Amino acid sequence: MSYPDPSRIKHEDTEEQIDQMEVRHKLNKVKKHCDITIQGAKAKSLHTCSQCGKSFPYTSGLKSHLCAHSGKKPFNCDQCGKDFMSSSHLKQHLIVHSDEKPHVCFSRLDHLKLHQKTHDEVRDHVCCDCGKSFTRADGLKQHQRIHTGERPFKCSYCEKSFSVSRNLKEHERIHTGEKPYHCNQCEKSFKDTTALSKHLGIHSGEKPFNCDQCGKDFISSSRLKKHLIVHSDERPHVCSLCGKGFSRLDHLKLHQKTHDEERPHVCSLCGKSFSRLNSFKLHQKTHDEVRDHVCCDCGMSFTTAGQLKQHQRIHTGEKPYKCSNCDKRFARSGALKIHERLHTGEKPYKCSYCDKRFTHSGNLKSHERLHTGEKPYHCTQCGESFRHLSSLLIHMRKC
Template identity: 55%
Template sequence: MESFMDILFYYNSCLLSTITSGLTFMSFLFIFLSLNHFDVLKNKCNLFSFLSDPMEESEESEELREVKEESEELREVKEESEELREVKEESEELSEVKEESEELREVKEESEELREVKEESEELSEVKEESEELSEVKEESEELSEVKEESEELREVKEESEELREVKEESEELREVKEESEELREVKEESEELREDTSNLKIHLIVHMKKKPYSCSVCGKSFSRLPYLHAHEKTHTGVSEYMCFECEKTFTTATSLKRHQRIHTGEKPYKCSHCDKRFSQSADLKTHERIHTGENLHVCHQCGKSLATKQSLDDHIRIHTGEKPFSCDQCGKRFSQSSHLNVHVRIHTGEKPFSCDQCGKTFITSSNLKIHLIVHMKEKPYSCSVCGKSFSLLRYLHGHEQTHTGVREYMCFECEKTFTTANSLKLHQRIHTGEKPYKCSHCDKRFSRSASLRSHERIHTGEKPYKCSHCDKRFSRSAHLKTHEMIHTGEKPHTCDQCGKSFSFKSTLKRHMKIHTVEKPLKHSLRSRMYRVNSSGPSTEPCGTPY
């Protein structure tokens, strides 16, 4: 069908071009003949005007013949012109056909384009179907990937469950082993207790037998057990293998070091079964529990006081006898108890094993630390019944109450000055004896009071622990802080009894009291009078000669 249409279109094109060229030629021929025919007719008319001439009849007949021929020719031309007109009409029809053929060509092209579009649409529909299929495949693949992930998770869960099952089996086995080990531990503890009981019994029997077969080769001291002898021999050799990393103090045994370290850590693992008191050493706990049970108490034959241990009784008897067998190697001071000597030695060494966990301040004894902690608590539960002043410790209240009663039980035999407390008397007596047991670790200066030593050492260290609560100024002494805070508060606690004037400092009050008690010197009064005269008049020379 397509080849036929192509052939028809080609034929029509050729025919139309042929007809067009023929029509053009015939048009030119018709115009030429028409012009010639016009000239012939004109000549014929001229001839008709001479018909009356008989001589010319023959010529006219010939001319008529010619005219007839020409008319025939014209008829033929007319016929040809009609034919040409028909041809022209056909050519017009052919031109229309050509236009139609062009339209058909355009339609063909459009149909071809449409066919291509159709093919493309079909291809697109196929692509769409394929894309839909691919999207379905993609969704299926995603579902499969999710299923795969779930399967992997399930596989992992399965593996974990298997591991947990194995762990469970192992834990059951371990539980059984633990139960067996606990049973074995209980058996071991029972055996150790029995062993300890038997060893303790053997050790205790040695006490009754009063045998001390192990003697020191240096001093001859005897011991009931060999470990006691070995520990004693280290005191002669001076070897201290165990050192505390907190204070660098050394010990001869690991047990002694462990016992000492509880001072720094504050550990008290031994608790009394009768009260809430705790102890760092088992021996102290046993000694304390005798107070509750009343077992094996040692009684003083002089005052009847009962003590828990024989050592405590020996220390107590020294109060009656006045014996002081323990002396300080540095200052020669003697003490009735070794614990008092140990505390005293810390003054020379500067050791302060007890530290405050709030401000970091260190102390020589735990009792001093407890007193210091009351400062942070800011509690003063003990108040004076006379003036209402409050105190943090009961002994501070007792010392204060003696200022109201006027009782001074303690007197210095050197100057007969009396004091309300024994400690005040002791500090006073150092003025007469010249004793200064507290030495500065930075220089050779010595002091009679520990507080004076602490204040002096702050000169070397630059420490200023006392901070003003109103500003950022700091001080090395609490007295200086109190004096400074009066500037902010405006407090004037010292009042004159005679004129009622108040002062911030006691020294200022004493200086003021001299105005009321001491007469002014004559020299001073004359000088002041001379000054008044000079200041009142224009003259600057003295009015008189001072005496």
């Protein structure tokens, strides 16, 4: 610290004046330092993006910004495979995998703020084409691609393109076979989080989505939505061979296999064949005598949970399926369908040998044996064969 030359101080100068001179000297030093710092900051702001002209005080800021133009995301999450443009974004994301939620049910403050908008109904981003409003600018930008038809995200393996980057990433996993989402209870892996969350419901047994018409529970809202069509009269998928209508396309495809006689799943014990793998597996249980679903009222056991649930209606008297034409009710949806054909006159099962039609597939099978001469029911005592099970039972009482 330098002090004023005592020779330059007049005798009348007081101690207070000397202190003031010292303060002024210190202030000049601070001002000089600030000028140097400001000039240094100005010099640092010369890191400019060649693509959009934006400037940054540090090279690291420019480097992160350039990723926005290139689409490069060098920072990868080792828990779910998600990529990020900067280490800070990755750091924020990692909180999602931890149990830490400092912002009341949210791991990040910006997520909490966006969530709060849903309560406030603040939708300040409005589409100028249709008037639809959004809480976020990126939500609006994504929506506007519906109007423009823009699909900026192109698959590097095929010609397909997408309006949302997430959809592209999920699609490319079809080509790569990548399944980054792992179940922590078994060894199964999945392409997306939706499939993983559905799968986790199998382990927990939780089925939070309930049908208010029949009481059936489902692990996802999409499965409940599909199921609800069963209760409606809508049957948009019609079989071109027999005219039978189905509420779901996958049900129609399974039905068409009965016409094609494509039954690739053959039982090695009895020779019976099946078009569906799950039907084949259920059939095998009849040989193994695995009946692990037991009724707590009478002790009767079943091979499937569905069979047990259906059986329990005998004890409860529950008949959730009501005919829309009369007051009759049924314990099984299949029984209701057959009954309703009495009202509609529908006979979807046509004989392939003559013009006769039937309301029930079992009746068609029995009828066609008249044409084929098939007698599948054999008496174990005398070897005589019969077309119908009822005929065999009558015979066995006498044999």
